[in-house]
Amino acid sequence: MERTEKETTYQETRRVQKGDFAAAGQISASYKNMLKRLGVDSKVVRRLAIASYEAEINLAIHTFGGSMTIIVYPDHIFLVVEDTGPGIADIALAMQEGYSTAPEEVRMLGFGAGMGLPNMKRCSDTFEITSELGSGTTIRMGFNLLN
C-alpha cells in the first residue's frame, strides 16, 4: 500500500457511528456511484460494494464506531476499515462462516449470520485483518483493476 499521493485518483474517509444501523449502507452506496462514474468495471464495483457493505454493517453492529477509507489508484483500490474496539478475541474463529456474536435484534433485521468477514475476504483480491482486544480491529482490502 506504499504509494505516492500523486498517483491517487480519489481518497475519502468517512465515520460510522456505533449502533447506527439505520444509516449503514449509505457509504457503500456512495462508493458504488462514485466508482461507476470513474468507469471502474461493474464486476469490481459490485465486489467492492459487497465487501464495503459487510464492513459498514459490522462497524455499526459490532464496534464502538470507526471509519472507512477508500483510496483509488489507476490500477488498484484499497478499502481500509478501522474501529476503536472492542477487538476480536479469536480471528480464526471470527473468519469461520456461520460464527456470529450478533445480538438477536440484528438477526431480526437480516444480518449477523456470521458471513460478513469471510464474504469480505471472498470479494476482495487481498485481505488483511489485525485485531487487539481493547484497541480495535483494522481490515485492509485490495481490489485489482487490471485483471
Place this chain on the structure above:
Amino acid sequence: MKVSQIAQILRAEVRCGEENLDLDISYAVASDMMSDVLVCNDADRLLITGLCTVHTVLTAQILDLRAVVFVRSKRPTPEMIEVAQQNGIAILCTDMSMYNACGELYKHGMKGRARPDGTD
C-alpha cells in the same frame, strides 16, 4: 423469465420499476437473511424475501439486482420505494408465502444458482 411473468405467476402487485417488466432474470434467491443473499455476487438474480426493510432494498442495490419480491403480504414503505426507484429496482408484492412463491416460480422454470462453496 421476464419480470412481468414473475408478477403474473405470483399474482403480485408491481409497486415500482415498471420499466423492468420486460427484463429477463435467470435465477432466484430466497431468504430473509440479507447476510446469506450477499454471499453470491451474481446480479442476474431475483430476490424473494419476507424481510421488508430499507436494508433489503439497499442489499438489492449493492448487488445490482433488478427486482425484489416481498412475500407474505409485506408492503414497502415510501422510503423503500424511493430508494428502489432511484436505483432502477422493481418491487413486487405478493400475498403468497415464501414456500409457495418459490414453488410456483420453480415450477415455471426459475432455478436457483449454486453458492460460491458449490452447494445449491
